[in-house]
Amino acid sequence: MMSKPKAQQPATIHKVIMVGSGGVGKSALTLQFMYDEFVEDYEPTKADSYRKKVLLDGDDVQIDILDTAGQEDYAAIRDNYFRSGEGFLCVFSISEQESFQATAEFREQILRVKNDENIPFMLVGNKMDLEDKRQVAVEEAQSRAQQWNVPYVETSAKTRANVDKVFYDLMRLIQRSKEASQNASGVKKPNSGKDKKDKKHRKCIIL
């Protein structure tokens, strides 16, 4: 029988950062994902972090979400938050063109801090329930995402549409990116058939 990791052993942690302009719904998405609740009131965030155990494709993992302030004035503070991130949900509101324009600056800052073109990143068009107030065409957002080589997904924190999807898809990107860097650093076994079996024995690597 194969030995399972002990229950007390901390699961792999995936660190997700919510970025985007003020009021686009970063907190609403986070709270909907965490607690299945939609928060109507707008209370600007300073910075809040959340942690939850989830089952990702059969593996127990932990997601760590840092919900940042859209109105953060200090770039240096943002840099610090971004540095700790392993993946980014870059959120705008489909009902606010300005918030879409701002995603380019967030992307730039993330790439500068992480110095990695392939950092796990998703462009998220939130408030898709406000179709009658749409200011950003799907094609416009898709073409930007294509240019960046990242996925584009529309969500609604109000109806919960695609909320789980964006968090889980991002965790998969993070997972893949971690596996890729482990392989690149020589952890790879010579026998590829054995690799599959070893997946079950995968240990938590503390960096």
Ligand SMILES: Nc1nc2c(ncn2[C@@H]2O[C@H](COP(=O)(O)OP(=O)(O)OP(=O)(O)O)[C@@H](O)[C@H]2O)c(=O)[nH]1
């Ligand atoms: N209709 C609709 N309203 C939403 C949605 N997501 C968020 N809102 C509302 O938009 C307002 C701002 O949402 P927040 O989640 O606080 O925005 P935020 O991005 O966290 O803002 P900052 O913390 O200032 O950066 C709140 O009143 C929410 O109820 C959505 O998907 N649809």
Ligand SMILES: [Mg+2]
């Ligand atoms: Mg917020």
